Structure formats: structure tokens, C-alpha cells
Amino acid sequence: MSGTQPVDGETHAHDGTEDRVVDALLRDPATAGSIERIARHLDEARSVLFVTGAGLSADSGLPTYRGSGGLYEEADTEDGVPIEEALSGWMLGRRPEVCWKHIARIESACRGARPNRGHEVIAAIGERIERTWVLTQNVDGLHRAAGSRHVIEIHGNVYALRCTRCPEKSRVPSYAHLQIPPYCARCGALVRPEVVLFGEMLPPAAVERLERELARGFDVVFSIGTSSLFPYIAAPVVAARAAGRPAIEINPEPTAVSAYVSERLRARAAPALEAIWRAWTLGASPS
Numbered sequence: 627m628s629g630t631q632p633v634d635g636e637t638h639a640h641d642g643t644e645d646r647v648v649d650a651l652l653r654d655p656a657t658a659g660s661i662e663r664i665a666r667h668l669d670e671a672r673s674v675l676f677v678t679g680a681g682l683s684a685d686s687g688l689p690t691y692r693g694s695g696g697l698y699e700e701a702d703t704e705d706g707v708p709i710e711e712a713l714s715g716w717m718l719g720r721r722p723e724v725c726w727k728h729i730a731r732i733e734s735a736c737r738g739a740r741p742n743r744g745h746e747v748i749a750a751i752g753e754r755i756e757r758t759w760v761l762t763q764n765v766d767g768l769h770r771a772a773g774s775r776h777v778i779e780i781h782g783n784v785y786a787l788r789c790t791r792c793p794e795k796s797r798v799p800s801y802a803h804l805q806i807p808p809y810c811a812r813c814g815a816l817v818r819p820e821v822v823l824f825g826e827m828l829p830p831a832a833v834e835r836l837e838r839e840l841a842r843g844f845d846v847v848f849s850i851g852t853s854s855l856f857p858y859i860a861a862p863v864v865a866a867r868a869a870g871r872p873a874i875e876i877n878p879e880p881t882a883v884s885a886y887v888s889e890r891l892r893a894r895a896a897p898a899l900e901a902i903w904r905a906w907t908l909g910a911s912p913s
């Protein structure tokens with residue numbers, strides 16, 4: 627038991643977990659058996675893939691994009707177009723100020739966010755199981771910040787910027803001092819973040835790396851905090867099951883892959899990962 631007690635909402639937002647939630651997961655017969663089996667899978671695993679989405683970063687206080695309390699709960703933006711159009715490659719080309727305003731809003735929601743216990747547990751598992759990979763849809767960079775080394779940011783990273791004309795690239799710690807939209811200091815053309823906008827292709831290097839690692843296969847696949855609507859996000863889970871390997875889902879809600887997984891924890895990411903960590907490393911059921 628870590629002994630840390632949440633004192634207010636702030637503590638939850640940064641840590642993403644509380645002892646009483648973790649204890650409940652380890653005690654509740656509906657989840658305890660599942661967590662124990664997951665711990666035994668990790669005992670035997672020599673490779674693990676974590677597929678992650680907005681639900682993991684939500685425990686760091688980041689809003690999800692859709693759904694209640696989401697960044698884009700409304701059907702249309704104030705610019706009179708759906709968010710999918712505002713955040714599209716087409717809009718970046720035609721009306722960069724509109725596209726960039728919404729990109730900056732996403733960055734503003736990420737700003738100051740720190741990795742939560744879920745990110746930390748994933749990084750710590752990566753220290754013990756050498757071939758651990760993370761496939762994330764999150765553009766907030768929190769997996770690397772937590773210390774994960776093998777991360778495929780399939781939708782890019784909001785802090786990586788590049789010129790739309792010349793080879794100029796940069797990384798910024800935040801957009802705090804960025805003029806929106808930003809223009810290239812070298813050639814004056816529009817600068818864009820290295821994120822995948824709606825209607826754009828996935829980054830070829832990331833796709834290649836993903837395909838290479840999937841071809842090698844994984845002993846265990848986790849799907850965490852994602853509705854798995856994109857085929858390339860659902861595919862590793864489906865492939866694991868087809869190969870007779872365990873696939874584990876952590877999500878409070880049912881998703882597109884719920885029917886395929888071998889273990890399903892209906893819980894938030896950070897406390898569920900902490901519970902798995904304790905069961906694996908301490909063999910701990912709470913006394």
C-alpha cells in the first residue's frame with residue numbers, strides 16, 4: 627500500500643488513481659480473478675503491446691474529444707463546421723487560422739499535464755519486459771515523458787512542428803510563446819504540427835514500425851482507454867486472439883474490441899494498471 631491518500635481533486639488529476647479504487651479492483655470478485663490472470667500472463671510474457679487512447683490521458687486531467695465533458699461535445703465548432711472539418715488537412719491549407727485555433731485548443735488542454743500512474747506502470751513494465759511497445763493515438767507525448775522507450779505515436783505529437791515548405795523542424799515545450807498560426811522563420815511558409823489531421827494519411831515511418839513489430843507478434847496485448855474505432859487500433863487485439871494469445875481491455879465502457887478480448891476490466895486506466903502492477907509485483911491481494 628503506497629499510503630498516499632488523495633486530499634483533493636488536484637491529487638486525483640495528477641496521479642489518476644486512489645488507493646480505495648485500486649483496493650476495490652483487487653477485492654471485487656468481478657475483477658480480482660481477472661487481475662490475477664493478467665499478472666500471470668505478464669509472468670510468462672517476453673513481449674507486450676499496449677494500445678492506448680484518450681481514456682489513459684483522461685486520468686492526467688486531459689479531456690477526451692467526444693462524449694460528455696469532451697473537448698468537442700457540440701456537434702459544430704463556432705466556425706460553423708464540424709470539428710472533423712476544422713481539424714482537417716483541407717482546412718489547414720484553405721483557412722490555416724481556423725485549423726490552428728483548434729490545434730492550439732488541444733495543446734492548451736495538454737499543457738502542464740503530467741504522466742499519471744497508468745503511464746508510469748506501462749513504462750515500468752517496459753523496464754522488466756524488454757520487448758514492450760506502446761501504440762498510442764495520443765498526441766500529448768506523455769508516454770515518453772513517463773519513460774517508455776518504444777512508443778509509436780500513430781497520430782503524431784502536437785509538440786513536434788515542421789514547415790510546410792522547407793525542411794525546417796522544431797520541438798516546442800508548449801505553444802505559450804507561439805504565434806498562431808506560426809510561420810517559418812527560415813522561409814516564411816506556414817508551420818504545422820506533426821499530427822495526423824482528419825483526411826490525412828498516417829505517418830509512413832510509424833506505420834512501417836508498427837507493421838514490423840506486429841509481424842513479430844506479441845505475447846500479450848492490452849487495449850486501454852480507446853474505443854478502437856480505427857481498424858489499425860483494433861487489429862492488434864484481433865490478431866492476438868486469432869493467434870491464441872491473451873488480449874486485455876481496460877475501459878469503463880464497451881468498445882469495438884470488447885467482444886474479442888480474453889479479459890475485460892471495466893475501469894479507468896490508472897487505477898486498473900496500478901492494481902495489475904501490485905498483483906504482478908507484490909502478488910498482493912489487500913489484507
Ligand SMILES: [Zn+2]
Nearest residue numbers: 789792810813
Ligand atoms: Zn520553411
